[in-house]
Amino acid sequence: xxxxxxxxxxxxxxxxxxxxxxxxxxxxxxxxxxxxxxxxxxxxxxxxxxxxxxxxxxxxxxxxxxxxxxxxxxxxxxxxxxxxxxxxxxxxxxxxxxxxxxxxxxxxxxxxxxxxxxxxxxxxxxxxxxxxxxxxxxxxxxxxxxxxxxxxxxxxxxxxxxxxxxxxxxxxxxxxxxxxxxxxxxxxxxxxxxxxxxxxxxxxxxxxxxxxxxxxxxxxxxxxxxxxxxxxxxxxxxxxxxxxxxxxxxxxxxxxxxxxxxxxxxxxxxxxxxxxxxxxxxxxxxxxx
Amino acid sequence: xxxxxxxxxxxxxxxxxxxxxxxxxxxxxxxxxxxxxxxxxxxxxxxxxxxxxxxxxxxxxxxxxxxxxxxxxxxxxxxxxxxxxxxxxxxxxxxxxxxxxxxxxxxxxxxxxxxxxxxxxxxxxxxxxxxxxxxxxxxxxxxxxxxxxxxxxxxxxxxxxxxxxxxxxxxxxxxxxxxxxxxxxxxxxxxxxxxxxxxxxxxxxxxxxxxxxxxxxxxxxxxxxxxxxxxxxxxxxxxxxxxxxxxxxxxx
Ligand code: HEM
Ligand code: SF4
Ligand code: FES
Numbered sequence: 001x002x003x004x005x006x007x008x009x010x011x012x013x014x015x016x017x018x019x020x021x022x023x024x025x026x027x028x029x030x031x032x033x034x035x036x037x038x039x040x041x042x043x044x045x046x047x048x049x050x051x052x053x054x055x056x057x058x059x060x061x062x063x064x065x066x067x068x069x070x071x072x073x074x075x076x077x078x079x080x081x082x083x084x085x086x087x088x089x090x091x092x093x094x095x096x097x098x099x100x101x102x103x104x105x106x107x108x109x110x111x112x113x114x115x116x117x118x119x120x121x122x123x124x125x126x127x128x129x130x131x132x133x134x135x136x137x138x139x140x141x142x143x144x145x146x147x148x149x150x151x152x153x154x155x156x157x158x159x160x161x162x163x164x165x166x167x168x169x170x171x172x173x174x175x176x177x178x179x180x181x182x183x184x185x186x187x188x189x190x191x192x193x194x195x196x197x198x199x200x201x202x203x204x205x206x207x208x209x210x211x212x213x214x215x216x217x218x219x220x221x222x223x224x225x226x227x228x229x230x231x232x233x234x235x236x237x238x239x240x241x242x243x244x245x246x247x248x249x250x251x252x253x254x255x256x257x258x259x260x261x262x263x264x265x266x267x268x269x270x271x272x273x274x275x276x277x278x279x280x281x282x283x284x285x286x287x288x289x
Numbered sequence: 290x291x292x293x294x295x296x297x298x299x300x301x302x303x304x305x306x307x308x309x310x311x312x313x314x315x316x317x318x319x320x321x322x323x324x325x326x327x328x329x330x331x332x333x334x335x336x337x338x339x340x341x342x343x344x345x346x347x348x349x350x351x352x353x354x355x356x357x358x359x360x361x362x363x364x365x366x367x368x369x370x371x372x373x374x375x376x377x378x379x380x381x382x383x384x385x386x387x388x389x390x391x392x393x394x395x396x397x398x399x400x401x402x403x404x405x406x407x408x409x410x411x412x413x414x415x416x417x418x419x420x421x422x423x424x425x426x427x428x429x430x431x432x433x434x435x436x437x438x439x440x441x442x443x444x445x446x447x448x449x450x451x452x453x454x455x456x457x458x459x460x461x462x463x464x465x466x467x468x469x470x471x472x473x474x475x476x477x478x479x480x481x482x483x484x485x486x487x488x489x490x491x492x493x494x495x496x497x498x499x500x501x502x503x504x505x506x507x508x509x510x511x512x513x514x515x516x517x518x519x520x521x522x523x524x525x526x527x528x529x530x531x532x533x534x535x536x537x538x539x540x541x
Contacts, residue, residue: 009500009503010503010508010510011499011532011537012540014509014533015533015537084508084509085467085469085508085509087506087508088468088469088506088508089400089467089508090400091398094301094393094395095367095395097366097367097368100368100518101464101513101514101515102466102513103513106513243513250512250526250529250530251533252533253530253537254530255526255529255530
């Protein structure tokens with residue numbers, strides 16, 4: 001395993017670790033920019049537009065595959081390194097004083113990374129998988145006041161000005177066909193809206209990730225635990241980056257008396273600001289229900 | 290006027306008969322240790338006491354005792370070469386300790402540094418890394434060029450000299466949580482890569498030395514920076530970065 005071409009030498013492993021780690025930092029910045037829209041109240045349309053863009057745009061798709069590969073490679077390479085490093089000292093010291101010469105973060109990258117990995121997996125199950133595969137993913141509706149005091153719910157299409165009354169859309173199989181007048185529209189392949197009689201497509205509807213997200217962190221029973229878990233994972237990420245960001249530059253061979261202090265400063269700022277902003281979002285959602 | 294005084298100390302020392310023995314920590318009491326003595330002189334005093342009591346003296350490595358040969362080692366109270374930075378064990382003095390102190394003394398621990406006896410470890414893995422590429426091939430046919438005939442920029446010369454200060458003691462490996470030898474190898478690679486005489490073989494050198502380092506079973510650097518702090522010669526992490534750059538250049 002350790003002899004495969006890409007993982008052959010200790011230094012090659014370091015390069016891969018650093019490149020994937022820095023790419024994941026870029027991913028974090030992009031992901032954060034999108035998530036911050038959740039801090040704007042009643043922002044369903046903007047957020048769902050963003051979610052749709054992220055799941056369908058071809059350029060984003062390439063980036064997201066790179067992200068999946070990076071996470072996998074970074075985690076596997078990280079575990080491999082940690083395993084080999086453990087073997088490099090089969091008999092430990094009776095007394096050691098590691099805090100005299102190294103930071104907590106730098107000594108616990110594997111532990112912190114593992115926490116982040118567990119978080120990523122649960123996070124993907126809760127949001128990513130629902131967005132991609134869940135058949136019961138709700139579609140976005142908007143409540144519009146047609147006449148004063150008369151609110152009506154509409155499905156929203158991806159093109160401007162597309163609104164379809166909820167009660168006019170047939171979802172799933174029509175079991176109660178005989179009891180009701182036939183509906184004007186029907187839903188095909190989760191999000192495509194067809195004209196029922198003419199059988200032509202009229203619009204694409206938005207999956208309502210916004211609603212799912214709010215409901216997740218406001219869940220009466222588990223919302224608080226999900227929020228706490230999220231915040232704890234962000235602490236782990238922060239500590240991982242506290243060491244990791246500047247470490248990646250050293251691994252890549254970029255160390256100079258002139259630039260290294262600047263890189264270290266940026267790394268620490270990144271390690272504090274990015275996880276903090278991520279963590280504020282579920283806290284805000286949970287405590288403003 | 291001397292400020293030296295005598296202290297009584299408790300020692301917890303790793304004893305191991307030979308490479309196959311399991312070994313373990315043994316407690317000793319040592320009284321009347323002068324604070325003016327060096328750490329190794331303190332061990333000499335202990336050994337005298339042991340010999341007088343018809344016990345086996347503690348084996349430990351040393352040679353120059355003036356901080357230049359890299360032969361002494363020891364992991365003292367959880368730190369390579371003891372609590373003081375920028376010093377080898379032979380340059381550590383008992384004035385750094387207090388009356389009644391308990392001092393742990395263990396060998397440098399690494400898969401690639403097997404214990405020979407007590408506190409003595411076999412660091413020939415470093416020699417093999419050096420033999421894999423830590424040299425400049427010179428044709429000794431009688432037309433050898435004087436080293437000073439080749440101009441070297443002052444900045445490069447200084448950096449090469451600082452890298453060459455590495456005495457190969459292995460404290461970097463001993464202190465690294467990953468048992469990585471990258472500070473040592475980084476210093477050796479840099480010392481040649483910075484000089485015109487060394488540039489010629491730079492690519493093979495870094496590849497061969499890194500391969501040997503991996504084969505010896507040293508761990509992978511994760512940039513904790515512990516080595517730089519414990520290195521008695523102040524070898525900088527910049528040397529590891531330079532080795533990584535050299536390795537990439539050589540591999541592309
Ligand atoms: C978004 C998630 C993550 C980001 C942004 C990230 C970033 C980084 C960075 C920049 C480094 C420094 C690389 C270097 O020193 O060359 C690093 C190191 C490390 N990461 Fe991650 N990481 C993430 C997730 C993970 C995961 C899921 C694991 C899984 C176990 C992990 C395990 C490690 C380990 C063990 C190291 C230390 C290895 C070394 O220094 O060579 N990381 N990470
Ligand atoms: S780099 Fe420093 S600690 Fe490592 S072998 Fe050389 S002198 Fe010793
Ligand atoms: S005995 Fe030579 S450096 Fe310590």
